[in-house]
Amino acid sequence: MRIKSGPLEAAGWWAGLTALWIMLISTVDVLELAVGAAAALAGAWAARAARRAARE
Numbered sequence: 001m002r003i004k005s006g007p008l009e010a011a012g013w014w015a016g017l018t019a020l021w022i023m024l025i026s027t028v029d030v031l032e033l034a035v036g037a038a039a040a041l042a043g044a045w046a047a048r049a050a051r052r053a054a055r056e
Contacts, residue, residue, distance in 0.1 A: 006048060013044035 021036035022028060
């Protein structure tokens with residue numbers, strides 16, 4: 001049985017990008033956290049797609 005690493009890779013990118021966003025903003029507001037998490041999700045899927053395209 002093969003383990004699918006796509007969701008794990010995207011989750012890792014999302015966690016890293018969200019942490020970076022939190023470190024770079026001055027005050028952590030709920031709205032800024034939500035926007036940062038959404039932007040990090042888009043960035044995570046883009047990073048995963050880029051790695052996948054480079055591998056093929």
